[in-house]
Amino acid sequence: MISRDSIYKIGVIGKPHGVKGEVTFNFDDDVFDRTDADYLILDVDGILVPFFMEEYRFKNDEMALMKFEDIDTQEQARTLTGCEVFFPREKAQEAEGEASLSQLVGFTLVNAEELTADAEKANGTAADDSTGTPVGTIRAIDDSTANLLLEVETPNGRQLLIPMSDDLITNIDWEGHRLVMRIPEGLLDLN
Incomplete structure (x- = not known):
């Protein structure tokens, strides 16, 4: 089980992008790109669930288009809209360079x-x-x-x-x- 003390918020999932399960991801911290993390943690109806990243690409400095494993349709992607996104503190500490303010x-x-x-x-x-x-x-x-x-x-x-x-x-x-x-x-x- 994932403890809320072991993670911190880095963003929120926006609306679906296209029809193949991609979503917009509005982020405050790009730590997911600076580390070798395979997954992000989403708050789905109050339950913290790891979602493995299949691929992503940056749209700008605050938004990425994200594709998660096993999310393959627009309908599946729509269920993630509005979910808060978290990152493990332990993995963030492994990131090179300065720590993010979000970690505090x-x-x-x-x-x-x-x-x-x-x-x-x-x-x-x-x-x-x-x-x-x-x-x-x-x-x-x-x-x-x-x-x-x-x-x-x-x-x-x-x-x-x-x-x-x-x-x-x-x-x-x-x-x-x-x-x-x-x-x-x-x-x-x-x-």
Whole structure:
């Protein structure tokens, strides 16, 4: 059985293309092309199902025409319309180059513990980049503006928008699914 923690969303299936079972695939992350993955995982009526890729070709930077094994008619392809598409986190980590921001969805955002420079000198240690206070779960990443924003849901259901910057990130724990950041003081207190 496929665990939702072991995958992350990379796109959605659009409408059928042609009559031989091909579909349009609108994607946010082209990791399926950068790795040697044989399959994608589709959410079909709430069930995560692997679909093996027969072939695909890019239509543009955000859309591909995808042919899955055993989907050979327009009617079969139509049943996949609107299905969310996921990719295994483990395979994504094997991909060369930089990780995709999409991989951070589902991670726990952690506010790094702050140690003042005086405290660091006094005890002879630097701040630990792997510890801190959990803030909530990253539900989405908003890249529609010049500044990236993390959409975070706190344990009590509160929705937060947290600016994301390389300067604020102290650690990404891929195995523990944690993003540790030094969140600017007062930001978590805003409504």
